[in-house]
Amino acid sequence: MKKFILYSITVLVIAFILPVKTQAIPAFARKYGYNCNMCHTGFTKLNDFGQRFRDNGYQIPGQEGKEKNVFDLAPPLALRLSFGHTLYNNDEGTASSFNLYGLDLLAAGVLHKNISFLFIYTPRIDEPSSIFSGLDSINSNPSQFGRLESANLVFSNIIKDALNIRIGRFEPGYHIISSKRTYYLFQPYEVYLMTSPRNNYTFDDNQIGIEATGHFQGGFKYAAGFTNGTGASADNNNYKDLYLSMTQTLGKGDGQSAGQRIGLFGYYGWQPLTLPGTVIATNGQTNGSDNKTFYRLGVSASANWKTLNMQMIYYLGSDNKALNTLDATKNYKFNGGFVELSYAGFLNNRLIASAMYNWVRPPSYDSDSEVNAYSALCRYYLGDWSAINIAIHAEYTHRITGGATKNKENVFALALDFAF
């Protein structure tokens, strides 16, 4: 029985804390003949140039309209896969398992001058070696649900660098520190996943909508958008959530791999109390009523010294008291964040070492949602940068959850992470 519980916990932990990470897109490296760390400090984390390339609609700044587009090239497809062994331990005991952590299928490219696209599909992956106690259905035990993580078109340089438009499902620009391009395969940015009792919005999710972004010579960048706020799903109310993010770079560099950067972001959304409302449309959207508001407000910072990077986010969340089933007299307020220190070393950034602290502070009456997580990782990239991209990845997390009663967990994973 004990073994059974441990395995189950392992599966749940993996399913919960091991969301699929994208994105390294070797199709771009192949297109240009560049090595991966032209754009990545170490894949998957973008360096300053990689970020500029992304911001410019996957076009090299200054080359707009002069590059080969997808019709001149081999299909711009890429794949990323990670697998390995996980050792999980809590107060009850230990469990271990080989796992296939995730598979991403990616396509991205330039369709026409200043028009590009990004497409990421994550197929469903089962856990054939574990014992599962849930429903005997087709969806009973996936470690990764199949989904269209990203599918968007980018219209770049509409007003020079000051206006670019992204439409579709995309990673919102308020993800100043991207959870899709973190070194960590297993430890998420906890506060990104925080949800409150009656609000299923998660900061981490890619959203469907429209976003405007721009950057200016003085180092100022902005992103503003309207989205459903319901992840990949059709909207559940007729209000559109909105957000604004602003960053300012200090010194040379964009703050990803050089220079310093500070930022502010805010998100304002609506969540219906009455679902689905009076109307359910053919493609699933509803006019959910009794909409109540919530917001997220935060700051970010990133600082670089040589090949050392420190980045952090802190944000506050507040949901209308009508969404607070735990204490209907108060708005549900929480805060949280993370601090991540990363080092890139050896010749050509072959070695990445990182340490991270995550915390989530819910209101006192919801102390079970409290999280403290201490993580560290080491990644070593094998082979020739220009040919293959295989990283040996070792990661450890000590995670403490709960308020009065603390639950302690340890996760150690050794994985191979590769993209081509």
Add this chain to the structure above:
Amino acid sequence: MQKLLIYPVVLILANPMMLPGQEQPVKPVTAVNVHVLGPQKLGNLSPVVVPPGNPQSSSKILLGKQLYFDTRLSLDNTISCATCHDPAMGWSDAGPTSTGISGQKGGRRSPPVSNAAYSQLQFWDGRAATLEDQAKGPIANPIEMGSTHDVMIRTVEDIPGYVEEFKKVFGTSTITIDMVADAIAAFERTVVTTDSPFDRYVRGDEEALTRMEKKGLEIFNGKGHCTLCHWGPYFSDGRFHNLGVAPTDPASPDEGRFVVTNDPADKGAFKTPTIRDVALRAPYMHNGSEKDLDAGIDLYNKGGRVKDANLDPLILPLSLTKKEKEALVSFMKRAMTSTNPEVSGVKPPSVSDLPK
């Protein structure tokens, strides 16, 4: 674009050591502007594309070589093309900027003539579209050769040996500036370096590069961001970039490409030079402000020397470590230095060999 891709590119690698009489007129071809295709992979140089209006021939190349090394083309018989584009100095000069007639100093570094045939535009600011156009410039520049085209033509016409050679090459004894430029350009199209350790490595010789040089190449094409501009077989995008170079005179900075285009985006932007044979021609940058390869790499590593509102978006601090910088220098120093005997061994004709 597909049409451009399938245009045949005809090889005309005329050998300057060819014996007189071995005339090899070449079928004109349409020049392929490879840069319209965007970034190209590093690799071996393709044969030089010869413009239809100036086909190569061995006698024209020989004439061009004589003119290239002949100081009589300058007003006071002291300066030739080779004075500032010296084969012994990587087809450039000692710098930091060039010294012209009467010891006058130019404002810019002498660009290398080697492989200039692959450059889409000539001069640091790209004001000449062809080698032929470029060849005319310095003759009439008051601080370079200090002459005028008319004076120079009269000088050449007064040398019977030249008159005879021009007649042989162009079929007329009436010499024009266009003929002089055509001959010099024909010679310059033979100054092509194709046999560096990098070239041998690309052709499959794994031992051609040392371990350190291979690391340098990896950084060159990755973390060093070098191939963002130094791309393709020519190791240059042929475009213009503001790198944040320290100006020689901060009160009156060189505006570079802007002078040609009048486009504010081109202020302080200069053409990307090739990396081929780069170690032979320190100091670096358009004004020779970086004394050696270490200093040049340091400029890029810092994301430019000076703050410039027009800094190219490709210029960002690189966070290169000391070892990574050493590997880059190692790659550029030996692996990119050619050993083509027909180019590196080019000697100026002795005075007695020049037409009289």
